[in-house]
Amino acid sequence: MRIEPTSSTLSLRPWHADDLDALLAAYRDPVLRHWTRVPVTNAAEGRRWLDRVRTDWDDGSRYTFAVIDADDGPPVANVVLKRADLDRPGAEVGYWTAAWARGRGIAPRAVTMLSEWAFDRFPELTHLDLLHQVDNVASCRVAQKSGYLFQEVLPARPPFPLDGHRHTLTAP
Template sequence: MRPEILAGPVVLRKYEPGFIPLLFEAARASCSPLFTRYARWCHPDYAVADSEQFIAQCERDWQDGTAFNFALLDARTSELCGGIGLNQPNRVHGFYNLGYWVRPSRQGQGLASQATRQLALAAFADLAELNRLEILVVPDNLASQRTALAAGATREGLLRQRLLVGIDLQDAILFSLIRADIA
């Protein structure tokens, strides 16, 4: 998978150790009850060590192909606006999960939908075995549903108790992107 993808006003760049302070700052700036409701990894005690561990894990995952995580950077200012990535591969059926987050101060600008579309284009070009990308969204996360649809994903249905959010099993709406959607 390529380490950098241009996506309009943002650049998707493979996480690297130099992003540790940027990720820490973005996480701390995002730590509000509305954001952390869906992004449980972001919590009031989030520390620099959390960013270090995440980025180190990203490198290991990238090496073995189990995840390809990118920082979503403002193309003009290099501000870390959020993150996006592919994870949880199913090698038998050729699909990955696609997930994204955008810091609250940059939400509502279309960044995640543009990044999702560009990541999908790159993934289908770079990963020959890839047949499909899946996006799982809890039903009350309307912004994330709008992002998936704006990126061209198809809503497939409701999966009962499919998504573990924190310690709670929740229903999830499944969206998908296939090669024909991106062509």
């Protein structure tokens, strides 16, 4: 499965086992490691991460996509749809961008692509949420550029030490 809009050079696809080197390279970035909850510091952790995202696809609990810029190069980012249960009206999106791909508008375009896919794939969804800590200014900008509107400040709770923001995109 691949998601490829006609107006962008980006495409989304499930992660593959042969993406391990790109995954490890992305996680060498201390900024990325700071904002993610699951560390990937070596090949064994990377293989577990890839196995988990494949299992999550199979059981429908999460849909994690590698973001490919231009033809079939290595992944430059990651987007994920979490908790798209049929008995809930909303789900959550998440993302990260590799250090070498930041500043090119990849994250907002990939989040927009994922959001459109989610509403098409799960017509019962009424909204999507994007959550981030209050000190993650870049994620606030990604949410805004992706059409997500600020809704509220969320109190800190483990594993997040600071309050957060909830941004929401309503189904078309």
